[in-house]
Amino acid sequence: MADGPTAPALGGVLFDVVETLMDVRPLRQRFIDIGQPPELMQPWFLRAQRDAFALALSGRPTPFPDAMRHAMRVETRGAVTDEEIDHVVSGFGDMPAHPDAEPAIRRFAEAGVPMGFLTVGGRDATERFLERTGWDRYISRVVTAADEGVWKPAPALYHIAAESLGVPAARTALVAVHAWDCHGAKQAGLLAGWCGRLESVYGDVFTPADAVGDDLVAVAEGLLRLGR
Template sequence: MVARPSAVAFDVLETLVNLAPLRTRLEEIGQPAQLLEPWFMRFQRDSMALTLAGDFGSFESVARQALRTDTGHTASEDEIGYVLEGFGRLPAYPDAEPALRRLSEAGLRIGCLTVGSAENTALCLERAGLAHHVDQVITAEKAGTWKPAPSVYRVAASELGTSPGDMALVAVHAWDCHGAKRAGCLAGWCERLEGRHGDVFTAPDVSGADLVQVAERLLRLSSD
């Protein structure tokens, strides 16, 4: 029987906070709002590609280069910087705060494991009213590699003062949960983004329609 974790690390971008306001910033620099999805996907792909090649690039450098490419090199560096600044001002999803609060009140340590920059993540969590529930923020840059490399989840567990097997990763991305499982962690998948869990990925330990349901199901795991 799977034991209840003592710590939970939440993915941030698309799991705790909503990227949608970045559409407005894209429009304000003369780019189409629908560029958000391909740009974010390119950013994630390029980050993973660097990891597979044994290299590392900062959030700012990889996100900036991806946006240069997806705008067809028509956006200025100042305009790209304006869009990137928006990551620090993203709003939380409605289920984020109650899920964090529920786990924190139950005595679990709460972390955020993100590919975002430390500065933007701290600002975002503060503005979104989530920071006071979070014990630790672990970035890809701090870990020295990108998700879903196994070491990034192990670093998160260490930073939260526990072992991988005693930490759960919560995300809306099945690939992220898969990475956590492969690293020996537990995983809680929220179906808000993808609808159905991809069968090419390792099944999570719990899943739910929203983050609150995922949190409740993690707490119901055996404490033996």
């Protein structure tokens, strides 16, 4: 963890969405629905992320749902129809929230901290998720990589998201379960809170986060202590 006492007081929070707030594990059932093994979900999702990163770095970013569709064709060697692919990809908007997500959001709300979403996911699925959870009363902004034409972990995207909250980047924290995302935020001059629910270990190749915890509530408490 970064040296907390020297960090500025928290002014705003940006949540990563997919895997941080959204539990995508139930999506495995949709693979079964189309006659594919549920174990295919992980390599498919990783391929989609990798290809999306590569396209963005090449200067031609593509919406993440399109990258997911292409990755499905590759991973299944063309064995699925467009309708079957859409059945899987559309499921993102129907995924549930992780149990620790709402308590963390409420903790920030109680402290009067403005919050937004910063995601590489599609806007439609993200807004469906936001409305279904009822968090639209807490979350004031949704910033997507596709809308801005720049992909995480490019510094510009973190800056755009911080500006959308009206909070200086140095006082805005990115909260995520992905160490690379927290690293990107730190390199862009933001604060970062990492939850170890997914990866367990924060690699020493990454810039340390300002707050770490086993769940999002612990991360929230750590970030709220900054600057005290």
